[in-house]
Amino acid sequence: MPPPPSVRSFASTTEVVSPGASSVRTTAAAAARNAPSSVPSKLRKAITLESMNQHLRKADYAVRGRLAIRAEELREKLKEKNHKLPFVEVVNANIGNPQAMDQQPITFFRQVLALVQYPALLESEAAATIFPIDARERASVLLQEIGSVGAYSQSQGVPYIRQSIANFIAARDGFSADPGDIYLAGGASSAVSSLMTTICNGPKTGVLIPVPQYPLYSATLTIENATAVPYLLDESTGWGTDTAYIASVVRQTIASGVALKAMVVINPCNPTGSSLTAAKIKDIISLAAEYCFMILADEVYQTNIYEGEFLSFKRMLRELQRDFPGKYDSVELASLHSTSKGMVGECGQRGGYLELVGFDPEVREELYKLISISLCPVVTGQVLTELMVNPPKEGDESYPLYKKEYDTIYTALRERAMTLFDAFKEMEGVRCQEPKGAMYLFPTITLPAKAIQEAQRLNEEPDEFYCLQLLESTGVCVVPGSGFGQKDGTFHFRTTFLAPGKEYVDRMLAFHKEFLEKFS
């Protein structure tokens, strides 16, 4: 029978039986009589590894995996008096978490956030001596638009904030942007997850992902039971994209019967730290137009650029649409930005947004339904996103301090990147691309045969073995290349360059020397 209207929205339902249908008061005995012989024993669990979501079981997420867990254990051990560890601090170079290192928040951002949390400060004369006028004015404007940061906003985000983001994109790209295309999110990760849930329709859905890649993408596709179609980045050209090669992967995929729906591009790249040229970006957009797949441009590192300027996929698409009328109108682009990276570095505040271009309006309605189920992204994270895209301008009271703080962070990141890069140049068998963007270095390591054998004996990936040894002897936690994917037979690790000082770098240098001696 068809399910009754009251439950028509369920995926599939059993018949609704009305109360009173069973008039016998149930008892353990009665239940046992009526229940099938498979009634479980007292110790059996309903949710087991075997009965749970098998796609989730298959998913890997190395960034907070085995090494991160061991690093936490070592951090606890350091608190013991006689810990006997050969280091005094654990350095979490496994995750881009700037404020867990010594990166300070931008004062203006935190002042406005404090004011929207406690608006009474706007009426306080004492507070007027603490908060600059532009911070107080911004807080007033935002409160007028938002009401309370304790109220749900529209699921897509506060309209005023979406307009502010559209203005930022227009200024960045030189092409207008529509606030209706902006979706605020609780960090870029949650935007990716919503988008993937919307586009994935089982194993026949193919999504191109770079190798190496940030494992958020492989993990999300695994959970969605979609097909990840890896395309290798070319280490020999500074981790660039090889368009002819990608085109061949695309053709192979289409020929294999997988419906290629999207391509993930991370630019500037996590984990490689590389950054794409205009020509490379336009090549990718041309492929997307040719073969009809959506581009997911992860651009959360757009201000972490240490060479050249950032070029957004949106801008490159608009240029192509301008220069070749009609040819690129169908292209679907989703681009991501976040308050967690760049000079903002406010990971814990969970701010970010998604811009959708060229999407089918009916599909957007379905995405809207999905995000509305979780009601709205955290409103203070939305406020921080507004502050990121609309910071103090020259002439504003807060501008000089903002500029100073911003430049100091930028310079520190660049210097730290070079310190680590220079150290890698000294390491035997280690090769690394010059830092161009993002927060990471992704060196190749040539491991001695003996080390590879030892890893196999321990049933570990060779680079995982190397990283575990590094952690145990230096307290420095990095992520093995195998956690991001890499060309077979090559080994890498990803390290952030957020940690201050050179002391931990020297520990890495000493370890590497000993490691090679031990296993050669």
Added chain:
Amino acid sequence: MPPPPSVRSFASTTEVVSPGASSVRTTAAAAARNAPSSVPSKLRKAITLESMNQHLRKADYAVRGRLAIRAEELREKLKEKNHKLPFVEVVNANIGNPQAMDQQPITFFRQVLALVQYPALLESEAAATIFPIDARERASVLLQEIGSVGAYSQSQGVPYIRQSIANFIAARDGFSADPGDIYLAGGASSAVSSLMTTICNGPKTGVLIPVPQYPLYSATLTIENATAVPYLLDESTGWGTDTAYIASVVRQTIASGVALKAMVVINPCNPTGSSLTAAKIKDIISLAAEYCFMILADEVYQTNIYEGEFLSFKRMLRELQRDFPGKYDSVELASLHSTSKGMVGECGQRGGYLELVGFDPEVREELYKLISISLCPVVTGQVLTELMVNPPKEGDESYPLYKKEYDTIYTALRERAMTLFDAFKEMEGVRCQEPKGAMYLFPTITLPAKAIQEAQRLNEEPDEFYCLQLLESTGVCVVPGSGFGQKDGTFHFRTTFLAPGKEYVDRMLAFHKEFLEKFS
């Protein structure tokens, strides 16, 4: 061939081809030659209603559905000079969003949140005159434990905050709680979504959900492609649970070959406003032990109690385990709490937690992996959760104001509930349970045959038709019972009782009278 190690973690992948495999520089022409004849036309989209996630398409979420969208349109229209609408304000009684009405945040909570956002205030003498000593002390303690609210925390949440939550649960229930069992979340909705993703393994996974229910559950199960097994609440006993009947549904489900994995119980209940007795809760736990399914206890309304005291599933389980040694050891319980409801009402701050009891440790590791992919819940939401469970105590500087604000909100909610309840008593053909808990009333409406025919003509659910008419003539937005599920042939709507004043209630009274006259 098996996928290479570099991509072993993907659900399924195509072979990794290396750069250079295709040496021909691709051109549109070459691509067209090589591509299958199905190469899409310029106007074709990659993501369409037909190609996207079909489970998401099937999902319904009425709380922010058609009525909410129309309400937004009307709110915009009110801004026009000659809008000619028969009302001057839109009342969003469709969603429990207290601070979008006139509910004020608790001062102490916002003071501490402002201080953790801008710690410089702790050093400012001027600020010392604004912030009470206990707010400054709490902020200092939290900052010591957290570092910066701009840093990622542990994926499960800040250890200190989990300990604070465990202390609260122990004091509430009289049984100890383990901080290791607590998972902070960005609102209860995201906790539900993570848990459902973990336990659902396709259509053979059955989850009991109440009818009527908060559509988060049906929508999430639909997206997960699991089987929702509805059990009707019994309106004739104040929307109580009929244990014998539920047992028969359980036996039917097991007999039908669906693996019954979990039961959702919302207590106090959204949308019905009812609240379960100790006996009813223990009956449900007994069924769970007997038939081996997990209980998901949605207890976000645990302080919205207007009659009797709140009894948690955790406490009832611990009592059963104490009174019947061994018999209930296997029971798996997940209970939810949130900062969005109760006297806190901070929906936009996205705070809440999940407590897991009796879960398989390996399954918990998989859940941990899932939540670690989205890194961590917003840290300020975690801070607010700590403040909710550990508010000012008698003798603290902030206690008198906290107590006054808390009691004022509680009294206002209770009075508003009664105002609306009394109005429903005056409405012909409307019956409603006395408000006992939560933020909602869920009256039955008897609709005239003519109104039902008109609804069918417009292809609307009869109660949807009623609610749309109500919105158009009064500006009051409620949610039709069909959005929550209801016994066939019965009609309801859900309204919050958060709106201040009686004026909107009078508009509803007048509308109802006219509606009946029009269609009788």
